[in-house]
Amino acid sequence: MVDTVNNILSMKVDMVVMRHPNPGAGVFLSKHINASIINAGDGAHEHPTQALVDTYSIREKLGDVAGKNVVIVGDILHSRVALSNIFALQKLGANVQVCGPKTLLPKYIESLGVGVETNLQKALQWCDVANMLRVQNERMDISYFPSTIEYTQQFGLNKKILDSLDKEIVVMHPGPINRGVEITSDVADSKQAIILNQVENGVAIRMAVLYLLASKIDRNDD
Numbered sequence: 001m002v003d004t005v006n007n008i009l010s011m012k013v014d015m016v017v018m019r020h021p022n023p024g025a026g027v028f029l030s031k032h033i034n035a036s037i038i039n040a041g042d043g044a045h046e047h048p049t050q051a052l053v054d055t056y057s058i059r060e061k062l063g064d065v066a067g068k069n070v071v072i073v074g075d076i077l078h079s080r081v082a083l084s085n086i087f088a089l090q091k092l093g094a095n096v097q098v099c100g101p102k103t104l105l106p107k108y109i110e111s112l113g114v115g116v117e118t119n120l121q122k123a124l125q126w127c128d129v130a131n132m133l134r135v136q137n138e139r140m141d142i143s144y145f146p147s148t149i150e151y152t153q154q155f156g157l158n159k160k161i162l163d164s165l166d167k168e169i170v171v172m173h174p175g176p177i178n179r180g181v182e183i184t185s186d187v188a189d190s191k192q193a194i195i196l197n198q199v200e201n202g203v204a205i206r207m208a209v210l211y212l213l214a215s216k217i218d219r220n221d222d
Contacts, residue, residue: 004029005029005032005033008029008033008035009032009033013033013035014035014036014214014217015035015036015037015038015210015213015214015217016029016033016035016036016037016038017038017040018037018038018039018040018042019040019041019042020041020042020043021042021043022042022043023042023043023044023045023046024042024045025042025043026038026039026042036213036216036217038209038210038213041080042080043080044077044078044079044080045080045083046080046083046084046087047080047081047084047174048084048088049202049205049206049209050080050081050084050085050174050202051081051084051085051087051088051089052088052205052209053174053198053201053202053205053206054081054085054088054131054172054174054198055085055088055089055092056201056205057172057194057197057198057201058070058094058129058170058172060197060201061170061194061197062128062129062170065089065092065093065094066092066093066094067093067094067095068094068095068128068129069094069095069097069126069127069128069129070085070089070094070095070096070097070127070128070129070130070131071096071097071098071099071117071123071124071126071127071129071130071131072085072086072096072097072098072099072131072133073098073099073100073120073123073130073131073132073133073155073157073182074099074100074104074132074133074134074135074155074182075100075104075133075134075135076098076100076104076105076106076109076133077103077104077105077106078104079133081131081133081174082098082133085131086098086112086114090112090113090114095115096113096114096115097114097115097116097117097123097126097127098114098115098116098117099116099117099118099119099120099123099155100118100155101118101151101154101155102118104135105118120154120155120157120161121161121164124157124161124162124165124169125165125166127169128169128170129169129170129171129172130157130169130170130171130172131172131173131174132157132171132172132173132182132183133173133174133182134173134176134177134178134181134182135148135151135178135181135182148181151181151182152180152181152182155182156180156181156182156183156184157171157182157183157184157187158183158184158186158187159184159186159187159190162187162190162192168192169192170192170193170194171183171187171188171190171192171193171194171195172193172194172195172198173188173193173195173198174198175195175198175199177195
């Protein structure tokens with residue numbers, strides 16, 4: 001990490017987009033270089049720009065975020081997207097619930113003011129928006145559930161489940177998708193899914209972040 005800091009200092013950069021496996025890496029870097037740090041994901045901690053993308057996508061689809069019921073389904077324990085989404089959604093006035101196996105729900109989760117549900121059908125019936133997360137196998141050092149098949153049977157979203165609801169919900173996924181695990185292809189490619197809209201919005205949102213930070217740098221130079 002120190003070598004990385006020294007390399008960045010040598011390049012005299014104004015902004016750094018940083019993805020790192022360790023939580024807090026961006027904060028560490030910010031204390032050692034005079035540049036704007038954009039956290040592109042630090043371990044299983046946070047992913048702020050993805051939260052901006054997701055909240056904007058909800059607003060684009062439903063007109064507003066405030067008052068909407070949003071459930072985040074899947075591997076909450078290892079997901080940096082989940083934590084950033086919780087903070088962003090609550091700040092914008094949404095009601096947030098998490099759903100997944102108890103082994104993949106952090107013990108502290110209720111202290112964040114979110115609801116907890118372990119029954120997918122109930123969670124989907126409650127929500128306006130379902131954000132389906134993939135299982136973060138690369139961040140697991142032990143087995144958190146018996147098998148992928150069992151996980152899919154209990155927490156995978158398929159068209160039959162979607163059609164059984166008495167309302168139409170919006171389906172999201174931060175990607176990449178494990179088709180057939182947390183979400184089936186007929187759901188991912190359905191008109192209720194805004195997954196490709198999220199991808200498209202991701203470009204604009206991150207351009208906006210860079211633009212705003214660059215503008216701040218220019219003003220400071222003046």
